[in-house]
Amino acid sequence: MQTLKVAGLQRQRLLRSGNAGRLITLDGKDCLNFSSNDYLGLNTHPDLPEIARRAACQYGNGSSGSALVSGYSEPLQALEQAIATLTGRTAAVVFSSGYLANLALAQVFCQRGQTVLEDRFNHASLIDSARLAGCRLKRYRHADAADLAHKLERDESRHVGLVCSDAVFSMDGDTAPLAELAACCGKAGVLLAVDDAHGIGVFGPEENNLGQGSVVAAGLDETQVPLLCGTLGKAYASAGAFVAGPQPLIDLLVQTARTYLFNTALPPALAATALAAIRLSQEESQHRQRLFANIAHFRQLARAAGLLVRAVNGPIQPLMVGGETQATAAERALRQQGFFVRAMRYPTVAKGQARLRITLTASHSRNDLQRLVEALSKVLIETTENPTAHD
Ligand SMILES: Cc1ncc(COP(=O)(O)O)c(C=O)c1O
Structure with missing residues (x-):
């Protein structure tokens, strides 16, 4: 356990109260949820x-x-x-x-x-x-x-x-x-x-x-x-x-x-x-249409902000951070500001390849995406030496 902690690899379960849709409450903190595989937003579908x-x-x-x-x-x-x-x-x-x-x-x-x-x-x-x-x-x-x-x-x-x-x-x-x-x-x-x-x-x-x-x-x-x-x-x-x-x-x-x-x-x-x-x-094909509109909008905003997102046209948009401790620090800082984005670290990804795994869904609004990109730009500059370097 101590070895994991020192290497920045210790994992923590966050206690969720309530639903996991566009919004999520973890350990009592309300966040916009950018760490969910609920791509079509059906997790909160009323039917x-x-x-x-x-x-x-x-x-x-x-x-x-x-x-x-x-x-x-x-x-x-x-x-x-x-x-x-x-x-x-x-x-x-x-x-x-x-x-x-x-x-x-x-x-x-x-x-x-x-x-x-x-x-x-x-x-x-x-x-x-x-x-x-x-x-x-x-x-x-x-x-x-x-x-x-x-x-x-x-x-x-x-x-x-x-x-x-x-x-x-x-x-x-x-x-x-x-x-x-x-x-x-x-x-x-x-x-x-x-x-x-x-x-x-x-x-x-x-x-x-x-x-x-x-x-x-x-x-x-x-x-x-x-x-x-x-x-x-x-x-x-x-x-x-x-x-x-x-x-x-x-x-x-x-x-x-x-x-x-x-x-x-x-x-x-x-x-x-x-x-x-x-x-x-x-x-209800509008869910898929909204998802792809959100993907395109996020990528446009992220590129304009100098965040080098990968050339992938899908809901999983990783931002490379590199170091495990930096990735965890970025995740923590984002959560403090009300954004839930999980840092992915070894052994889920290779050592030194830690990243913020941003997932977009149909339930995000354009304003959610704008706020996320602003927060990411700020947090990555504060927590990493090389905030945006990736292909
Ligand atoms: C590519 C891939 N295959 C399989 C699984 C496992 O699926 P399940 O969560 O239903 O066990 C996951 C993640 O959960 C995954 O990302």
């Missing part, structure tokens, strides 16, 4: 609590067992069908969390001793998937399909059981070159899994504005990306996660994934909430 209440009354508060025992409720089945339709896949299975869904991938689709090839910046759950399944974990350079192709050739693809990538990288906000990754895996005959936790509900083909996710936006079907994962606790303001793909792969997960078999199924109220959120996000 959802009543839908959850009705499902709990009809199906019970809990799910009562794992899906293969007694926990596979009608709302869960309806949710799986809706996800398959949304993502253009044949079938889907819902896990209790994205961490558990991702853990299942290597255990089910890669043999012990085989290699899982992963993007260096993949989420911890994908890394742990390979490690805990007893597979060899190898990483290719971030968002670099040429390096993946090279490693697939060098390692001989028959030794590689699975390739995994985030679609939208959770700490950097940038996106994977999905079409190139799919082409490499197709050529090598290796299964590709893409985790679109931060893209589902947010991105999608422009012509329909349904938020079908990054993989559909890239025009990739289930022959090209056979395993498509996504969480339901971010844009869809509920909990749980899915894997969608061809029926035989989904059946194999249902039959053999240990994190599915030996885990209590997602409660019906949460399944019903996620299903309603998917529908709402399609019927």
Whole structure:
């Protein structure tokens, strides 16, 4: 503990009272919330609590067992069908969390001793998937399909059981070159899994504005990306996660994934909430439009203020700080001024790569963004030597 403290790596839980929407109250302090994955602002949508209440009354508060025992409720089945339709896949299975869904991938689709090839910046759950399944974990350079192709050739693809990538990288906000990754895996005959936790509900083909996710936006079907994962606790303001793909792969997960078999199924109220959120996000496309208008406005304001935000057109906008203690100091100073922005530090990101992870949502106003940029400019100059240096 002392070592963590000295290195600026000790973490603190902040006690939240009330809702986590545009505003958040943490340890008694009211803040504008810029640290939430509630990208569409559905966490405070007035319709959802009543839908959850009705499902709990009809199906019970809990799910009562794992899906293969007694926990596979009608709302869960309806949710799986809706996800398959949304993502253009044949079938889907819902896990209790994205961490558990991702853990299942290597255990089910890669043999012990085989290699899982992963993007260096993949989420911890994908890394742990390979490690805990007893597979060899190898990483290719971030968002670099040429390096993946090279490693697939060098390692001989028959030794590689699975390739995994985030679609939208959770700490950097940038996106994977999905079409190139799919082409490499197709050529090598290796299964590709893409985790679109931060893209589902947010991105999608422009012509329909349904938020079908990054993989559909890239025009990739289930022959090209056979395993498509996504969480339901971010844009869809509920909990749980899915894997969608061809029926035989989904059946194999249902039959053999240990994190599915030996885990209590997602409660019906949460399944019903996620299903309603998917529908709402399609019927009320203004949420997504507002989110993207906010992203564009924030980036414009930040650049005008000299904050070097990354060239990413998504809700995750990291500002690099570098040192762990400086990042924590910046977070603290922002909170004192009424802005909640989390500092991300090792081991979530590499040492010396600490950053403020700003997340934008549909519920922010233009004035919120203006105030944030003013506060960031001031705080970063006060707390860091090199406030804005990043690509
Ligand atoms: C890319 C990514 N995948 C998976 C997860 C895990 O999802 P869950 O929180 O549902 O366990 C997260 C974060 O929560 C994530 O950012």
